[in-house]
Amino acid sequence: MGAGLPAKVGPELAPHFGTADGVRKYVEFTVARVQRAELAAASADAIAKLAMVALKLVELQNERDLIDLEIERARSGSKGGPVTNVIVKGEAKR
Numbered sequence: 001m002g003a004g005l006p007a008k009v010g011p012e013l014a015p016h017f018g019t020a021d022g023v024r025k026y027v028e029f030t031v032a033r034v035q036r037a038e039l040a041a042a043s044a045d046a047i048a049k050l051a052m053v054a055l056k057l058v059e060l061q062n063e064r065d066l067i068d069l070e071i072e073r074a075r076s077g078s079k080g081g082p083v084t085n086v087i088v089k090g091e092a093k094r
Contacts, residue, residue: 015047017054027051 017024030047033039 009037014049015054020055020058023051023054024057076093 015026017026027048030039030044034041034044
């Protein structure tokens with residue numbers, strides 16, 4: 001097929017940049033496509049730059065979720081150690 005876009009885009013090609021795991025999987029998929037000469041290196045470089053932005057956004061969202069939990073704890077008058085923040089499919093849980 002050569003470098004460039006595939007003839008048909010299926011769900012396996014759709015990036016999921018909402019989580020670090022989704023970014024990692026898409027980067028691995030992109031690397032495999034470059035190795036098979038299905039994607040130009042310049043396209044992969046652009047995807048890598050977008051993936052870095054996505055990871056930064058995931059990081060910022062995690063920080064915001066933690067701050068929200070800390071504010072909630074402070075408002076409720078809860079005392080004790082720091083809140084443990086667990087992210088499950090993009091939602092903060094404690």
